[in-house]
Amino acid sequence: MSGQTIVAASRQRPLAREPDTDCSFCPRLATFRDSLRAAQPEWHNAPVPDFGALDARLLVVGLAPGLRGANRTGRPFTGDSAGDLLYATLIEFGFAAGTYGACIDDGLRLAACVITNAVRCVPPQNKPMPSEIESCRSFLAATIAALPELCAIVALGRIAHESVVRAFGLKPAAFPSRMAPNMSWSQAKRRGIACARAHRRFCSPTVIIAPATTPIPAC
Secondary structure, three states: OOHHHHHHHOOEOOOOOOOOOOOOOOHHHHHHHHHHHHHOOOOOOOOOOOEEEOOOOEEEEEOOOOOOOHHHHOOOOOOOHHHHHHHHHHHHOOOEEOOOOOOOOOOOEEOOEEEEEOOOOOOHHHOOOHHHHHHHHHHHHHHHHOOOOOOEEEEEOHHHHHHHHHHOOOOHHHOOOOOOOOOOEEEOOOOOOEEEEOOOOOOOEEEEEOOOOOOOOOO
16 A cells, blocks of 8 residues: 555544643643743644544654754654654655655645654653653553554654553563664563564664554553
């Protein structure tokens, strides 16, 4: 199936269970968000929602919105250099169509793919605290549960990887994000989740493959 056909079949609409615009689960992030709203009132300055289709087979999970990227534009990985690389790669492999213009109204559409972050609000210095990662995990679990056709999850970085694993109720130690050079797969027979190394274009990415027999995270 071509990328264009997938785009036509995809249902581009907001996913359920997004944080409230004024989410107060993480006081430090809420305070930082309020300061940004005062300094840059034209920016998004709110939790950044998922971007993609409900029939997605692929989920990409990043760390958190970038200060001048997703926090400014309101779309994951949009407006900074990370987006340039990610969206070019998705277009190349048929998971996106159109032209990435680094803005939310560029017309770019995802094809059977959803992009989200482990933490939905921008953290100071791009460093969320463990409690903030944990507080936001319910939204990540809800996103996973809302995608019935999901086949694979690409986690970009250690924090995203561990948050995904924990969303399934598992321990990150059993599914390391960094593997030995001669190890292409690390599979746990219990629950049937496998981890594999992804393309080295990105920083320490892993692919988490959850077969149909794998229990969906509780929302």
